[in-house]
Amino acid sequence: DEAKQAYTDRNPASLAHHQAATGAMPGGNTRTVLYYDPFPITFARGAGARLWDIDGHEYVDFLGEFTAGIAGHSHPAIRRAVEKAMDSGISLGGHNTFEPRFAALVQQRFPSMELVRFTNSGTEANMLAISTAIACTGRKKVLVFRNGYHGAVFMFSPGANINAPFDYIYGSYNDIAATQAEIEANAADLAAVILEPMLGGGGCISAELPFLQMLRDTTAKHGIVLIFDEVMTSRLSPGGLQAVLGITPDLTTLGKYIGGGMSFGAFGGRADLMARFDPRSPNALPHAGTFNNNVLTMSAGIAALTEVYTPEAANALNAMGEDLRSRLNAVAERHGVAMQFTGRGSMLAVHMTRTPIRSPADAAKGNAKTRDLFFFDLQKAGNWIARRGMMVLSLPLTPADIDSLVDAVEEFATSRAHLL
Ligand code: PLP
Numbered sequence: 001d002e003a004k005q006a007y008t009d010r011n012p013a014s015l016a017h018h019q020a021a022t023g024a025m026p027g028g029n030t031r032t033v034l035y036y037d038p039f040p041i042t043f044a045r046g047a048g049a050r051l052w053d054i055d056g057h058e059y060v061d062f063l064g065e066f067t068a069g070i071a072g073h074s075h076p077a078i079r080r081a082v083e084k085a086m087d088s089g090i091s092l093g094g095h096n097t098f099e100p101r102f103a104a105l106v107q108q109r110f111p112s113m114e115l116v117r118f119t120n121s122g123t124e125a126n127m128l129a130i131s132t133a134i135a136c137t138g139r140k141k142v143l144v145f146r147n148g149y150h151g152a153v154f155m156f157s158p159g160a161n162i163n164a165p166f167d168y169i170y171g172s173y174n175d176i177a178a179t180q181a182e183i184e185a186n187a188a189d190l191a192a193v194i195l196e197p198m199l200g201g202g203g204c205i206s207a208e209l210p211f212l213q214m215l216r217d218t219t220a221k222h223g224i225v226l227i228f229d230e231v232m233t234s235r236l237s238p239g240g241l242q243a244v245l246g247i248t249p250d251l252t253t254l255g256k257y258i259g260g261g262m263s264f265g266a267f268g269g270r271a272d273l274m275a276r277f278d279p280r281s282p283n284a285l286p287h288a289g290t291f292n293n294n295v296l297t298m299s300a301g302i303a304a305l306t307e308v309y310t311p312e313a314a315n316a317l318n319a320m321g322e323d324l325r326s327r328l329n330a331v332a333e334r335h336g337v338a339m340q341f342t343g344r345g346s347m348l349a350v351h352m353t354r355t356p357i358r359s360p361a362d363a364a365k366g367n368a369k370t371r372d373l374f375f376f377d378l379q380k381a382g383n384w385i386a387r388r389g390m391m392v393l394s395l396p397l398t399p400a401d402i403d404s405l406v407d408a409v410e411e412f413a414t415s416r417a418h419l420l
Contacts, residue, residue: 003372003373003376003377004037004038004376006376006380007038007376007379007380008038008039010055010057010380011039011041011053011055011057012055013042013053013054013055014039014040014041014042014053014054014055015039017042017054018039018040018042019039032152033066033201033386036375036387041053041054041055041057042054045073046061046072046073046074047072047073047074048072048073048074048396049061049072049073049394049396049397049398049401050073051073051384057382058382059379059382059383059384060382060383060384060397060401060404060405061073061384061394061397062378062383062384062385062391062392062393062397062405063384063385063386063390063391063392064392064393064394065256065261065392066201066232066256066386066390066392067200067231067232067235067256067257067347067392068255068256068257068259068261068264069257069261069392069394070235070256070257070304070308070309070317070394070395071257071260071261071304071308071309071394071395071396072394072395072396072397075261075308075395075396077303077307077308078260078261078300078303078304078308080303081260081299081300081302081303082260082262082296082299082300084299085098085295085296085298085299085300086295086296088295089295090294090295090296091290091291091294091295092295095293096293096295096298098293098295098298098299098302099118099293099298101298101302102118102298102301102302102305103116103118105301105302105305105306106254106258106266106268106301106305107268109238109239109240109305110230110234110239110240110242110243110252110254110268111239112242112248112249112252112269112270113252113266113268113269114268114269114270114271114274115268115269115271115274115275115277116266116267116268116274117266117267117268117274117277117287117292118264118265118266118289118292118293118297118298119264119265119266119267119289119292120263120264120265120289120291120292120294121151121255121263121264121265122150122151122229122231122253122254122255122256122265123150123151123152123153123154123265124151124265124289125231125253125254125255125265125266125267126150126151126154126194126227126229126231126253126267127151127153127154127164128267128287129192129194129227129251129252129253129267129269130142130166130191130192130194130227132225132251132267132273132274132276132277132285133191133192133224133225133227133250133251133273134166134191134192135276135285136191136225136273136276137191137192137223137224137225139188139189139190139191139224140166140167140189140191141167141168141169141186141189141190141191142166142167142168142169142190142191142192142193142194143168143169143170143171143179143182143183143186143190143192143193143194143224144156144168144169144170144171144194144195145170145171145172145173145195145199146170146172146173146360147173147199147202147203147360147363148173148194148195148196148199148202148229149196149199149200149201149202150194150196150229150231150253156168156170157202157360167189169182169186169190170182171183171193171195172359173195173199173205173207173211173359173360174205174207174208174211174358174359175211175359176210176211176214179211179214179215180214180218183215183218183219183222183224184218184222187222187224188222190222190224191224191225192224192225192226192227192251193215193219193224193225193226193227194227194229195207195215195227195228195229196228196229196230196231196232196233197212197228197230197233197241197242197245197247198232198233198236198241198343198344198347199360200231200232200233200347200390201232201388201390202360202363203342203349203351203357203360203363203388203389203390204342204343204344204347204348204349204390205342205357205358205359205360205362205363206342206343206344208358209245209247212245212247213247216247216248216249219250225250225251225273226249226250226251227249227250227251227252227253227269228240228241228242228247228249228251228252228253229253230242230252230253230254231253231254231255231256231265232255232256232347233344233347234252234254234256234257234258235256235257235309235314235317235318235345235346235347236318236344236345236346236347237314237315237318237345238310238311238314238315240252241344249269250269250270250273251267251268251269251270251273252267252268252269253265253266253267254266254267257304257309258301258304258305259297259300259301259304260297260299260300260301260303260304260308261300261304262294262296262297262300262301263291263294263297264297264301308395309395313395317345317346317393317394317395318344318345318346319345320346320393320397320402321343321344321345321346321347321348321393322344322345323402324348324393324402324405324406325341325342325343325348327402327406328341328348328350328405328406328409329341331406331409331410331413332413334413335410335413335414335417335420337413337417337420338352338353338354338367338370338420339351339352339353339370339374339413339420340353340354340356340357342357346392346393347390347391347392347393348390348391348392349388349389349390349391350371350374350389350391351363351366351371351389352366352367352368352370352371352374352420353365353366353367367420369419370416370419370420371388371389372387373412373416373419374389374412375387375389377408377411377412377415377416378405378408378409378412381408381411382404382408383404383405383408391405
């Protein structure tokens with residue numbers, strides 16, 4: 001309560017802005033994830049890895065737009081690409097020269113995506129991938145994982161949701177026996193299994209290799225389409241998490257940074273499945289979408305993959321994340337506090353518990369109050385992270401920024417030790 005009061009006192013312009021926004025949007029909000037109590041701050045601008053709010057505070061951006069902002073704010077190569085596209089008109093109502101180049105780049109990065117199609121968001125990509133599996137198998141059920149997140153209408157955490165009305169059954173993340181039994185029992189009706197190979201918003205919990213191998217083997221045995229949602233995890237190596245793990249899904253969905261920070265989504269995979277969308281084939285599946293090939297995204301995406309998030313840049317950013325995570329865990333251990341940092345590469349999450357985190361149930365044991373305090377304390381010290389404790393690195397962050405985050409966490413562990 002004390003931290004929230006101090007927060008309110010420090011952010012009068014954001015408070016007024018929030019109150020005014022409630023007149024036109026429910027709770028002043030159009031992206032649920034951005035709301036937090038007592039009110040979210042409003043940003044005025046960003047540059048590189050820095051953000052400024054409308055009360056004039058400066059932050060180091062350790063959220064990176066929930067993984068979409070890998071280039072940082074106003075990266076010159078992305079700006080150039082967007083300006084170049086704008087110079088020739090925005091929505092052309094026909095094919096443009098950017099889209100096949102961008103598709104070929106995506107295909108090169110993610111070889112399991114033998115053919116690819118673009119959408120406007122990760123949510124839409126997942127909608128299309130699941131629909132593809134249903135159309136191609138003639139089956140109706142979709143196995144999802146509790147605490148998986150695949151977009152606004154694919155949210156499987158506890159609480160109210162407005163999910164797309166597919167026929168869901170549930171597996172347990174990293175529970176081989178229970179999930180395999182669920183798949184076997186429903187095999188004849190199961191069109192797809194969809195999962196994030198590391199839960200992102202669900203707390204940066206990695207899927208274990210034997211679990212993924214079981215999923216690969218069992219789905220292959222029954223002709224079930226295995227979909228990897230790599231909307232977030234595609235940043236974890238030049239070829240996504242599937243390249244690191246050596247597991248090839250039937251379909252992959254992408255989003256976030258690959259569009260250079262513009263609205264983006266893509267789905268693709270096995271040529272025999274994706275060929276169903278070939279408009280020249282009899283009974284071709286339809287997939288229109290006014291903005292699927294919008295030139296701003298196509299052009300920014302080409303720049304993102306060729307000039308910004310090159311394979312070298314991907315490896316360096318993920319190494320920076322590994323180093324940061326081990327330093328933060330070392331702080332927690334040195335102070336003997338109930339705090340740990342999970343994740344992989346450039347994606348991290350804090351959990352206020354000593355229990356090792358292998359599943360969403362383990363993560364639920366974390367102390368939500370001290371995690372809130374972590375957010376407010378870090379923010380006060382000038383670090384912008386997700387309210388739920390997720391941290392995501394972007395390319396303009398410097399070693400000095402990383403040091404200052406470690407210092408802020410050290411200060412938190414010291415000053416709040418009695419609560420942890
Ligand atoms: N899938 C995952 C794993 C995500 O984290 C997200 C967004 O956070 C989505 C899908 C949805 O993407 P979008 O917000 O672009 O619809």
